[in-house]
Amino acid sequence: MLTITEPSRDIPIVDQVDVLVAGGGPAGIAAAVAAARGGARTVLVERYGYLGGLATGGLVLFMDGLFDRRGERCIGGIHWEAIERLRANGGLAEVRPTNLHVDSEMLKMVADDLCTEAGVGLRLHSWAVDALVQDDRVTGVVVESKAGRQAILSRVCVDATGDGDIAARAGAAYDFGTMRIGLNLKVGGVDRDAFRRYQKEHPERARALRSEVRALGGCPIGANATPHSDIGVYWVNILGLASRSAGKTVDAFPDDTFAGELSAIDVNALTYAEIELRRRITIGLDFYRRNVPGYRNVRLLALAGQLGVRDSRRVRGIHKLTREELEGGAQFEDAIGMTGEMFGSGDHLQVPYRALVPETLDGVLSSGRCISVDDGLIHAIRVIPPCMMTGQAAGTAAALCAETDVLPRDLDPMLLRQQLAADGAMLP
Numbered sequence: 001m002l003t004i005t006e007p008s009r010d011i012p013i014v015d016q017v018d019v020l021v022a023g024g025g026p027a028g029i030a031a032a033v034a035a036a037r038g039g040a041r042t043v044l045v046e047r048y049g050y051l052g053g054l055a056t057g058g059l060v061l062f063m064d065g066l067f068d069r070r071g072e073r074c075i076g077g078i079h080w081e082a083i084e085r086l087r088a089n090g091g092l093a094e095v096r097p098t099n100l101h102v103d104s105e106m107l108k109m110v111a112d113d114l115c116t117e118a119g120v121g122l123r124l125h126s127w128a129v130d131a132l133v134q135d136d137r138v139t140g141v142v143v144e145s146k147a148g149r150q151a152i153l154s155r156v157c158v159d160a161t162g163d164g165d166i167a168a169r170a171g172a173a174y175d176f177g178t179m180r181i182g183l184n185l186k187v188g189g190v191d192r193d194a195f196r197r198y199q200k201e202h203p204e205r206a207r208a209l210r211s212e213v214r215a216l217g218g219c220p221i222g223a224n225a226t227p228h229s230d231i232g233v234y235w236v237n238i239l240g241l242a243s244r245s246a247g248k249t250v251d252a253f254p255d256d257t258f259a260g261e262l263s264a265i266d267v268n269a270l271t272y273a274e275i276e277l278r279r280r281i282t283i284g285l286d287f288y289r290r291n292v293p294g295y296r297n298v299r300l301l302a303l304a305g306q307l308g309v310r311d312s313r314r315v316r317g318i319h320k321l322t323r324e325e326l327e328g329g330a331q332f333e334d335a336i337g338m339t340g341e342m343f344g345s346g347d348h349l350q351v352p353y354r355a356l357v358p359e360t361l362d363g364v365l366s367s368g369r370c371i372s373v374d375d376g377l378i379h380a381i382r383v384i385p386p387c388m389m390t391g392q393a394a395g396t397a398a399a400l401c402a403e404t405d406v407l408p409r410d411l412d413p414m415l416l417r418q419q420l421a422a423d424g425a426m427l428p
């Protein structure tokens with residue numbers, strides 16, 4: 001590959017903080033709020049103009065992994081606080097007590113409130129583009145914005161970018177996943193009662209719709225509840241693209257619905273996915289409008305501004321959580337929380353602190369969908385409530401490390417567990 005050499009230059013240090021959180025999705029919000037509430041001077045850097053990541057801009061609105069198979073809630077803390085706030089202001093659709101869907105726009109505002117009330121310094125419209133590293137320790141990040149290239153120094157950084165951008169830039173080892181990339185949407189004008197009647201009266205025909213629309217090159221348009229479903233507004237979860245090859249769209253990986261081969265850190269793949277998914281959604285909407293009872297008046301209200309990336313880098317931690325552990329009901333002394341697991345025989349999965357601490361690198365913790373898990377387990381970890389749970393743990397740990405001047409790998413997990421419990425987290 002041809003290269004150029006950039007001239008070296010001085011860049012301004014615009015802030016020096018205890019905790020720097022890169023990425024303001026579910027994990028980043030919880031991390032920043034936890035760190036600031038823990039007394040750390042905290043700044044959160046987010047590339048877009050709002051918080052929430054896939055749970056707002058990505059129009060991913062169902063709270064998965066929040067309840068275990070017995071229907072008991074297993075995540076509390078900042079995630080549950082956000083849910084309670086949404087419930088209080090009409091931003092929550094409770095299909096059943098264990099089936100919760102949020103309003104994307106109200107969640108943006110709840111996230112603003114949580115952060116500003118806690119005293120988090122917000123830097124929106126700012127990309128974290130590089131890590132500052134000294135002796136294998138992250139000491140800050142380089143940010144880019146309309147103001148150019150600037151540095152922020154930190155005692156501890158929480159990587160909540162979803163893609164492990166900071167840890168990777170700093171040289172951390174990582175595993176890489178290429179699950180299907182989707183693009184969610186909101187629609188209006190759906191009469192779901194009419195569609196349900198059709199499903200009841202013609203179950204075979206209703207079941208066949210998905211394969212019919214896929215055969216035409218379109219995406220199925222399944223309607224999921226929003227708080228505004230009484231006026232026909234629903235969100236649609238798009239399974240998405242497995243690869244660039246037309247032949248590999250639907251049944252390419254029959255053993256795993258989510259399997260794919262597009263890289264979410266390849267800008268050409270992301271560009272392809274945006275355009276191709278918009279094309280397929282248009283075909284899907286047209287098909288449903290013409291053929292599916294309840295969808296005659298369906299209108300596209302919004303395409304997600306944020307592409308539906310399920311998986312990419314997972315920063316290799318001191319402990320990599322595995323599917324085998326889940327199936328064996330593994331218990332961890334340093335557990336920082338649980339997720340309602342979906343595959344094993346137990347009721348929930350415990351997550352150890354060590355899965356957030358990079359194998360070799362210091363000064364940084366991972367959180368959300370880029371923590372250390374194997375391919376078999378990412379499904380149970382990457383969903384929104386567990387991402388907020390690991391975010392809260394990372395932010396709490398970062399504040400404790402900054403306060404006591406210890407490295408994340410040397411933090412006493414019992415101290416962390418005590419603080420998490422005091423802050424309303426649910427621990428095994």
Ligand SMILES: Cc1cc2nc3c(=O)[nH]c(=O)nc-3n(C[C@H](O)[C@H](O)[C@H](O)COP(=O)(O)OP(=O)(O)OC[C@H]3O[C@@H](n4cnc5c(N)ncnc54)[C@H](O)[C@@H]3O)c2cc1C
Pocket residue numbers: 022023024025026027028045046047048051052053054055058060061062063064065126127128129160161162163165181182183184237238239240307308309310367368369370382383384385387
């Ligand atoms: C199509 C699809 C459907 C899904 N369905 C469900 C579902 O039904 N229920 C469920 O619970 N979960 C679902 N998920 C999973 C869930 O939405 C995500 O895994 C979860 O939001 C991850 O949270 P996160 O905070 O780790 O990352 P993200 O939500 O990806 O947030 C990362 C944040 O960091 C920002 N960022 C990234 N890089 C940088 C950078 N370098 N500098 C500054 N900012 C940066 C991003 O803009 C974003 O705000 C789905 C995911 C997809 C893609």
